[in-house]
Amino acid sequence: MKKYLLSGVAALGLIAAGAASAADLPSRKGPVVAPVYVPAFTWTGFYVGANAGWGFGNMKSRGVNAFGDLDGFVGGGQIGYNYQLGQVVLGVEADFQGADLKAGPSFAGLGIVSEGKTEWFGTVRGRVGFAFDRFLPYVTGGLAYGSVKTTLAPGVTINGLNSDDNTHTGWTVGGGVEYAITNNLVAGVEYLYVDLGDKKVFNGADKVSTDFSLVRARLSYKF
Secondary structure (H helix, E strand, O other), X not given: OHHHHHHHHHHHHHHHHHHHHHHHOOOOOOOOOOOOOOOOOOOOEEEXXXXXXXXXXXXXXXXXXXXXXXXEEEEEEEEEEEEEEOXXXXXXXXXXXXXXXXXXXXXXXXXXXXXXXXXXXXXXXXEEEEOEOOEEEEEEEEEEEEEEEEEEOOOOOEOOEOEEEEEEEEEEEEEEEEEEOOOOEEEEEEEEEEEEEEEEEOOOOEEEEEEEEEEEEEEEEEO
């Protein structure tokens, strides 16, 4: 009986010694790989870009000239800055547009053929948006300015002028949607209503008002 007990104790001792030796051996597990965190997209940053679209509206005369529907191509560039607070995105943007917006020619009450044009305009606007990750709907509004050129028929003058080209100032309001295709490339569509107000022309003989809507596609690079 003692022999069996001694044999059992000896066997347990060998098992315990083997386990301790195994614990001392170096681990064969591979190195722990650090997790990779992808930073969340943010709208914060400066951007520059280009745009193109179509404008349509009205140019009206209160005196001897007559116009009508105004429409044509517009294209230009924009520059701005966004700052994101949670899902709210605040921004400021300025743009400058070349335009081919024309009204007329038409016949006024005095039988004078006249034509109106807006050949360029620009805006300086604030923007407020609500971000859904890379998707950003927003509203915008601010200052607008642009050229309004009035031209009479060849040989016809009013107060010694055949044409009068003035810079008008007014306001604009609108909205749009943007989508960040990559962390730097942002595409969008925007609508603006632009009112350039009214201004006297031909040395005060007439007053012309201009307003139009604008729908344009945008592409910007965000830094």
